Amino acid sequence: MLGFSDRLAILMYHRVLPQPDALRAWDVDAHAFTWQMATLRRYFNVLPLREAVNRLRSRTLPSRAVCITFDDGYADNLDVALPILQNHGLHATFFIATGYLDGGRMWNDTVIEAVARAPGPVLDLESLGLARHAVATVNERVQAIKSLLGQLKYLPPPERAHKSAAIAERVGQRLPDNLMMTTAQLRALHQSGMEIGAHTVQHPILARVADDEAQQEIAGSRERLRDLLGSEVTTFAYPNGRPGQDYTARDVELVRRAGFDLAVSTAWGYASARMDVHQLARIAPWDNTPARFALRIVRSYFSAVAQLQ
Numbered sequence: 001m002l003g004f005s006d007r008l009a010i011l012m013y014h015r016v017l018p019q020p021d022a023l024r025a026w027d028v029d030a031h032a033f034t035w036q037m038a039t040l041r042r043y044f045n046v047l048p049l050r051e052a053v054n055r056l057r058s059r060t061l062p063s064r065a066v067c068i069t070f071d072d073g074y075a076d077n078l079d080v081a082l083p084i085l086q087n088h089g090l091h092a093t094f095f096i097a098t099g100y101l102d103g104g105r106m107w108n109d110t111v112i113e114a115v116a117r118a119p120g121p122v123l124d125l126e127s128l129g130l131a132r133h134a135v136a137t138v139n140e141r142v143q144a145i146k147s148l149l150g151q152l153k154y155l156p157p158p159e160r161a162h163k164s165a166a167i168a169e170r171v172g173q174r175l176p177d178n179l180m181m182t183t184a185q186l187r188a189l190h191q192s193g194m195e196i197g198a199h200t201v202q203h204p205i206l207a208r209v210a211d212d213e214a215q216q217e218i219a220g221s222r223e224r225l226r227d228l229l230g231s232e233v234t235t236f237a238y239p240n241g242r243p244g245q246d247y248t249a250r251d252v253e254l255v256r257r258a259g260f261d262l263a264v265s266t267a268w269g270y271a272s273a274r275m276d277v278h279q280l281a282r283i284a285p286w287d288n289t290p291a292r293f294a295l296r297i298v299r300s301y302f303s304a305v306a307q308l309q
Helices: 030-043 049-057 075-087 107-117 138-152 157-171 183-191 211-229 249-257 290-300
Strands: 007-013 065-072 093-096 122-124 132-134 195-198 235-237 262-268 280-282
Touching (some): 007 049, 007 262, 007 280, 007 290, 075 183, 107 157, 138 157
Parallel strands (some): 007 065, 065 093, 093 195, 195 235, 262 280
Antiparallel strands (some): 122 132
């Protein structure tokens, strides 16, 4: 297989579901994650993120280097993903949005879970300014979820939270409150040897919030994790993560000032020694066969990305 000793592929996950879920097709399930990890173990060199970045900068990175990262802090990261990682002897970094620990539910999950439980055939949200959505079939529910997430994502965080809660209220069904990790689960994940990084407090689009709020979201998440874990937190992931659209040069500077050694974005491609260490690119492994999964990683080694200037 090709070498690429000067290029690092950083994989980005969110959830690992116990079983496939048609309404969350972008999240892998335990079966798929198992064969993905087996593929990484067989064909690539998987390293802890901080070690890999240090070796990238010192030009000592092994060929076909890969890191595994998770965003947000879902409970299934511990319950489902961790045993699979451990079975394959692999390390990962988990970026935690601290405001959702201990029973919190992210706004997007409120939308997804509400639409999943909405009685059909139509979910009428016109009074909320969110139109009417057909929900008679699984495909219609998927389209409703995509539409609503797209409409809400870039709203100010308080308005986004209010509207997602209003959708849930309109549906009128009890939603799960155990999707995110508890403090005890976070500590167990840390004690297992996995790295914990910060991902803000309330997962705002940083480019859309004021300076003081951005500073508190970035530094506050680091302080909260440090207090909970009793150890330093040196890695960060930008929410949503597209340079120039979801975060700006101001936010990169705030991340540096907060004391983070490195940060990852969602710009697609490989990380190189020439890249800003506070804007490392990642790739999302949305593939349904081992060959396609491996090919996506190899293709990423050819895909340099333009960074925020």
